[in-house]
Amino acid sequence: MEDKHSQPHAIMVPIPLQGHLIPHIHLATKLASHGFTITSVNTQHINHQITNIRYKTVSDGFPLAFNRFQNHN
Numbered sequence: 895m896e897d898k899h900s901q902p903h904a905i906m907v908p909i910p911l912q913g914h915l916i917p918h919i920h921l922a923t924k925l926a927s928h929g930f931t932i933t934s935v936n937t938q939h940i941n942h943q944i945t946n947i948r949y950k951t952v953s954d955g956f957p958l959a960f961n962r963f964q965n966h967n
Contacts, residue, residue, distance in 0.1 A: 903931045910937045915944075 904925055908918035915936075922932045936944075956962065 901929055901931050903933065905933045905935060907935045908940075910940050915940065 904922075906918060906922055908914045918934070922934055926932050954962075
């Protein structure tokens with residue numbers, strides 16, 4: 895039986911044309927900020943073009959559970 899409190903999951907596939915990837919990422923980020931788990935699917939061609947982008951994370955000094963939107967100071 896499916897858990898009624900499970901997180902929604904969206905699988906997103908952008909149109910592999912110039913100008914579609916950035917809006918796709920913006921929408922994915924917006925959905926993720928509202929509790930969605932996002933799986934983004936790209937063609938091999940698009941993935942090959944963006945493989946020189948490396949993602950790294952750094953700490954902002956607060957724990958992940960800290961509400962940054964209600965604590966701007």
